[in-house]
Amino acid sequence: MLLQKIVAATVLTLLAARGAQASSFPVSLFVIDSGHGVRTPSGAPLNVGAVSPSGVSEAAINVRVSERVAALLRDQGARVVLTRSFVRPFRIAINLRRDNRSRAALANRLGATAFVAIHCDSSLDPARRGYSVFWLRENSLALARNMRAALSTLGLGESQFRQRDLAVTSEARVPAVLVELGFISNPAQAARLLSPSFQDVEAHAILRALKATFDF
Numbered sequence: 001m002l003l004q005k006i007v008a009a010t011v012l013t014l015l016a017a018r019g020a021q022a023s024s025f026p027v028s029l030f031v032i033d034s035g036h037g038v039r040t041p042s043g044a045p046l047n048v049g050a051v052s053p054s055g056v057s058e059a060a061i062n063v064r065v066s067e068r069v070a071a072l073l074r075d076q077g078a079r080v081v082l083t084r085s086f087v088r089p090f091r092i093a094i095n096l097r098r099d100n101r102s103r104a105a106l107a108n109r110l111g112a113t114a115f116v117a118i119h120c121d122s123s124l125d126p127a128r129r130g131y132s133v134f135w136l137r138e139n140s141l142a143l144a145r146n147m148r149a150a151l152s153t154l155g156l157g158e159s160q161f162r163q164r165d166l167a168v169t170s171e172a173r174v175p176a177v178l179v180e181l182g183f184i185s186n187p188a189q190a191a192r193l194l195s196p197s198f199q200d201v202e203a204h205a206i207l208r209a210l211k212a213t214f215d216f
């Protein structure tokens with residue numbers, strides 16, 4: 001209940017801030033959804049995400065890249081809402097499906113320019129590698145293509161690029177993509193994903209894709 005109040009207050013504050021902007025100068029608003037990191041009210045993990053055999057947690061990488069993307073977007077004058085942050089790396093939820101959908105629903109309620117979910121991939125096959133980009137609706141295709149173009153320059157290889165009915169891509173009505181930044185189960189890719197300089201490279205690639213798609 002407390003969380004709902006906090007979310008509602010945040011939404012109202014954001015809507016008020018948006019309303020204060022001159023309508024002739026719309027400010028882009030991006031919802032950056034750092035994947036995983038959900039606990040129940042008792043503190044038990046509800047959604048920990050992938051963990052590599054060497055103990056690399058994707059949630060930790062996701063939140064670092066998401067924070068970096070948010071900083072780059074804010075530098076460009078865009079507004080950003082992070083579903084998780086360094087300050088609040090864990091969300092509290094009791095229903096995983098509802099939690100997944102609620103993050104995309106937030107982007108809908110805010111009338112966000114776009115919703116970007118940031119994840120890392122994992123496989124039992126340590127040789128599997130590559131980034132992936134998933135989207136569902138037609139209004140997300142341009143963003144998906146630009147994400148692919150930007151991520152394809154990083155030397156990760158491509159795993160998947162396709163329409164996919166995921167909780168967040170299904171719930172989102174605004175342009176929405178889910179990106180997998182590489183495989184943490186692949187030792188070489190895990191080493192890159194853990195490196196702050198490569199996290200920065202990934203964040204810049206995501207920024208390039210957003211700038212190529214939206215006018216801000």
Ligand SMILES: [Zn+2]
Pocket residue numbers: 035036049050058119120
């Ligand atoms: Zn994930």
